[in-house]
Amino acid sequence: MRSEVAAAMVLVVAVLLCGCKTQTPLPYEVPPGDIKIVAWDAKEPHLPGAPPYSELATLVAEDYAKTLGITVDLEFKPRQQIEDLLLGDYQGEIPSVVFSTEWPFVGIGTQDLTEMVEADDYLEAAAGFWMYDGRLMGIPAYVHWLCLAKRADLGNSSPNAGYFIYSPGFLHSALDYGNLDWVPEDICTYVEWVKQTYGLCQEPVLDLWEQGRIGMMYPVTPHLFKWIRLSEKDLDTEMLPIDNPEGTPRFYFSVPGYVVMDGNEQTMKYAVELAKLLAANRGRWAARAIGCIPAYVSDTPLFDLESGFDRDERLKLMSSFLQSQARITDWVTYSRKTHVRLGVNRAIEEYLSGSVSREQFEQRIYDALKSHTNQ
């Protein structure tokens, strides 16, 4: 009798084990103990027809935490605070995963992910953007572009362009690629070219654009371009590469992504997995909401289907990006460029608004750079 009971128990256990084996295995290795991952993300605007970004990201984080039985604390932080963190200017608990923002750089404490992330899963140029000294320093999310927007409905009747002097892209799009550099001579050359080509600064740019008093404006982010297309009625807005003194118009590209700051042997792999999920999610959102190219290869059809761009526009962006050789910089370079930019912005505005002479302007640029950099 006892042996029959024992046999029945063995059978039950065997059936249970078989049952377990037929279940879908977890996509991640279940962690051994209590693990908490803090992730910093950045908010995105609510745009008509697009799902709210923060809700999607929260769902991703919650699902990941539930699947693994760990704690994930996803916090939405101002971009300035994220930049401060990556520049080492943040006093407080360092998060495990951080969104790089639209102006990425290799920050202080950013971990090398070469061994933990399959670069082939991402567009080659997007993964290449995040390669620094032969190491993969972040997980690319999407391709962020800057363009010159042109109102085709005005033809050439309003050739004047409005420009956003205080946009970081105003200098980056001219000085980051090509033969110009972040030195006083090149900055003066570029600003003089802007004045000769597009005229004095006209403000407010968006107001003038809507009134048809300017036919072009730059640098235009994907968010702004989407806004233009959503708010315009019968206007036909074209996306064009941004011109420069060298006569080589080009789009400006960066590849926002997620960096991992958690170097702990026990927890880093879970942080990396979360970063991959957040990067893929943000890439999908960016493709749908603002017409960016998702970096995750499997998601590239989303750009074709849901970006709202026609074939020519998609090809124009994609091929330009693949040829752009955009590369990430380290925090020292980023910091130097930021200081230069902030130091000269006011002088540029004064010159382009016509309130100072060329000589005064050049002197101010030299003075500003002397006080902000070692130039």
Add this chain to the structure above:
Amino acid sequence: MPGKAQSRLPQSGFLLMILVIALAVGPTVKHQVPAALSVHETDEPLLPSDPPVIRHDVYDLKVRLTQLGFYSGPLDETYDVEAVKAVRAFQESYWLEPNGIVDQTTWKALAVGVSRPAHTSSKPLPEEGELYLEVDTELAELRVWVGDTLWKTYPVAVGKWSTLTPVGEWKIVDKGYESGGAFGTRWMALDVPWGGYGIHGTNRPWSIGTYASLGCVRMFNEDIEELYELVPIGTRVIITGYRPPLDFGKPFGPGTIGPEVVRLQEALREFGFDAGPADGRYGPLTEQAVQEVREVFGLGRDGWASRDLFVLLQVEGQ
């Protein structure tokens, strides 16, 4: 033992007496209406004079005299000869001295016959959730919410077109009793930063349901008394509806207060960037939200709200 019982009786009686006095006196104890709020209403008698007095409550007076058939002139704020005549006729018909002076007795007589409508809900107050008030100036209603549950709706009077009730998200910062004059029997002050506004009772109950005030929210005295007990200081009050014309012609930044800031804060929230409560104060949260939007859309990264931002957020024409 009996001795002990006897000795306790006087003590209990004393406490009971204190309680009775407290209950009797409590509601009539005045906590003075804040100066900023008091400029909106006055208990000073309205006197015939030459030139005639121009006062906000004359409008309410003329409306009521018209309703009662004593007056048929223009509904304005001038206590003119025709209005004085109408008041005298009214006083005579109510066995009051026909002196044309509109004092508390006359206001009370004018209110005779004005009845408060039955409440829309008598369900018990939900126990869970934040209690907050919503004033809809388009419908002249005050709603009491507890979490997602609408508990009760009260009819109110709100500001006239020339003196609109301020739209925004405010807090009750002070409250007190009054003796039944222009502020009725209770008042609650709001933290609107550009003027004294509040929710209070009234001695002109016929104005409830109309656009009649200088911007305050008037309620029937019975209603404000009920609400007063429910609403602690710090309660949120969300006012929606009509706005005055807003001026977005010039940039503004940290430290600014005004209805334009309220609209900016609402627009930032609609755009997905939390600028804190739409309280009309351009504080650090608003500055941060402005910085974020400006950066994302490539307009630069400062915390000032400029014309480009207003166009982007489409704050005009709302």
